[in-house]
Structures are given as structure tokens and as C-alpha cells.
Amino acid sequence: MSKLLRKPNTEETSAGVTIVHDVTSGNSPLEYVRFKVVDLAPGALYKEELGKWECCIVALTGKINVTDQEQTFENLGTRESVFEKKPTDSVYVSNDRTFEVTAVNSARVVLCYSPSEKQLPTKLIKAENVGVEHRGKYNNKRMVHNMLTDSDSSANSLLVVEVYTDGGNWSSYPPHKHDQDNLPHESFLEETYYHEMNPRQGFVFQRVYTDDRSIDETMTVENGDVVLVPAGYHPVGVPDGYDSYYLNVMAGPTKIWKFHNDPAHEWILDRK
Numbered sequence: 001m002s003k004l005l006r007k008p009n010t011e012e013t014s015a016g017v018t019i020v021h022d023v024t025s026g027n028s029p030l031e032y033v034r035f036k037v038v039d040l041a042p043g044a045l046y047k048e049e050l051g052k053w054e055c056c057i058v059a060l061t062g063k064i065n066v067t068d069q070e071q072t073f074e075n076l077g078t079r080e081s082v083f084e085k086k087p088t089d090s091v092y093v094s095n096d097r098t099f100e101v102t103a104v105n106s107a108r109v110v111l112c113y114s115p116s117e118k119q120l121p122t123k124l125i126k127a128e129n130v131g132v133e134h135r136g137k138y139n140n141k142r143m144v145h146n147m148l149t150d151s152d153s154s155a156n157s158l159l160v161v162e163v164y165t166d167g168g169n170w171s172s173y174p175p176h177k178h179d180q181d182n183l184p185h186e187s188f189l190e191e192t193y194y195h196e197m198n199p200r201q202g203f204v205f206q207r208v209y210t211d212d213r214s215i216d217e218t219m220t221v222e223n224g225d226v227v228l229v230p231a232g233y234h235p236v237g238v239p240d241g242y243d244s245y246y247l248n249v250m251a252g253p254t255k256i257w258k259f260h261n262d263p264a265h266e267w268i269l270d271r272k
């Protein structure tokens, strides 16, 4: 199995708290992005001290309360399934803070991390304020929820988006990359993909490849899987009959999303 593909690896770490994914610099090739998926039983509490990391706490499904020990946000979350296809609530918590998440009902929480030195204010990113963007044409259509974009000054280095791609369509396509710290031409952002499928038994194909093909992995990605993108192009193809969801975390030395399309496939964008 590709080293870039992570299957769910559940571990109950305390009463009602199950870690489903925990991507760190210690167990991945990523240095700027950390990623965690946590399942919480009703009433369960997850607590974390952040150190020099900032974190976007996403109420992926279910309802949660979040506190940074100064502010408390209650009943966050808008959906029982990501395939309700509506934005959800998130909370940005900066470095050197401690946060607690408590489940109001059964909840899945996604924790998105990137390095941070300058402490910024904790911020509730309300679902109603999440930008919804429809991209693409022909069989390249997808819908994007922009939770933390590169133009959002709420975070130091973190970008978080979620993408919906209906069956028979491609996204993160034409293939693009952002693996060179070469602004203004291209930025260097590492990336993770957290995937869900509807129906659950579905799969997508995701390729991660570099110009020199030093990385060239084509993966069958299933519900709940994570794909790591340390470098390279990273297109996703969705079979007919299934809908794809993924949540992206991106971070790098500069919080600018300046990608470079694979020249061989950029013509896709020119179709009338």
C-alpha cells in the first residue's frame, strides 16, 4: 500500500474519545501540516495543549462545545453527515493555548494544525460565513467550502477547505501542484486529504505525482482514508454513482495558495 495512503487506525485514548487518524511530522513526510480525526461519544471530552501550533477545530458531524478556557462556543456543528452538503462550524485556536472539545451528541471532529509563533485571537468560523464556491465545467465540476483561505488573516499559516465532487467528475483537476517555494510563480504548501464516500462502499482514484516522477502513486481511496501530499500534482477521479467528499489542510512557509497546473493537462481549462 502506498506510504501516502493512511487507512483509519482507531485507538480509544480515554472514555468516549477515539482517535481515528493522527498524522504528525513523526509518522509522515509532512513538516507543516498535522492532522487528526477524533470520534467523541456523547459527553466525552478531548483536551489538548497546542504549543507552537495553531489549530482549526472542525465540527465535521454531530454537535460539540469548544472552549479555549477564555471563551466557550456551544452547540457547534450543522450536520449529521458531510453529505448534507452544507457548511459546518469551526473554531480557530492559536499557538500556546489549550482547548477542550466536548461532544453534545456523537460527533466526529477534525483537527487541522500548522506551525504558529504569533498568537492570534481565537475565532469562531460560523457555517453561515463559510464561502461556497462552484468550480469547473463539463466533468470537472466540484463545490468548495472555504473555511480558512490564504486571504483570511485569522490564521498564521493554516488553510482549510472541503470539496464535494459528484460521481463521474474530477477535482483537484486539471492536476496542479504547490510544492515549490518560488513566489510569485508557485508556493510551497504541504497538503492532506481526508476522504468520505457516499454511499460508504465507494472509492475514488487519487494520483500523487511529481514532474520527475520521483513520486508517482495512484491510490484507491476509500471512505475515511487520508492521503498525504508532501509534493506533486494530486488529482482525484470519482466513479459514476458515488459522491466524493474530502477536507483539505494546507500549510507551508508562506500562507499563499499559488499553484502550478501540469502543462500537459492545462488545456482542460480552455474548453468553451
Ligand SMILES: O=C[C@H](O)[C@@H](O)[C@H](O)CC(=O)O
Pocket (backbone or CB within 6 Å): 135, 142, 161, 163, 170, 171, 172, 173, 191, 234, 248, 259
Ligand atoms: O490545492 C488544493 C486542493 O488540491 C483542493 O482543494 C483543490 O483545489 C480542489 C479543487 O479545486 O478541485
